[in-house]
Amino acid sequence: GQNIDQPTEMTATEGAIVQINCTYQTSGFNGLFWYQQHAGEAPTFLSYNVLDGLEEKGRFSSFLSRSKGYSYLLLKELQMKDSASYLCAVLHGSSNTGKLIFGQGTTLQVKP
């Protein structure tokens, strides 16, 4: 089966750095995605990792270690608008036919 774990809630201060962890146990791993979701809205794509290492995209970075079944999303220079849920999702199955398995999401609250 598949199991994806993320912390339920996190709180951080505006301007700070926060790291959201995600651990997974799944067969047929074919990549890991991070999405941001504001309340009542659809998820928006943040990052994709398929190889080990760090992917940087502006204030957001994502890291993957396949051997450890571990990923994190790093948010720098936090802004109030970063308050949202962050969803870790594993692509299960082969490319082009795979499906996303989502973790329960981490609700991040950014305080002034």
Place this chain on the structure above:
Amino acid sequence: GAVVSQHPSWVICKSGTSVKIECRSLDFQATTMFWYRQFPKQSLMLMATSNEGSKATYEQGVEKDKFLINHASLTLSTLTVTSAHPEDSSFYICSARDSREVTDTQYFGPGTRLTVL
């Protein structure tokens, strides 16, 4: 690019009626679309994978006769909730995979909030 729309954005219906939700990829072709359901404060649960020109693949526990999926073209998939009941009230979100992309990134629509009275 990679914009996905859904219609309607919200709908209220009476118990026992059917509701159709449309999902469109606006600026790309999508051979594969996905339908998710999200209950309050929970994550997205995949309901089914919709493939253009063929039958949808449903996840375990999802009734295919209740949630009818049609993917008639490369830019449109529809989900029909038949004989809706209050427990079907949820946030329904579709996503589409851009056929041109090497990665399997899914782009999500804005969601449809269904309330069954």
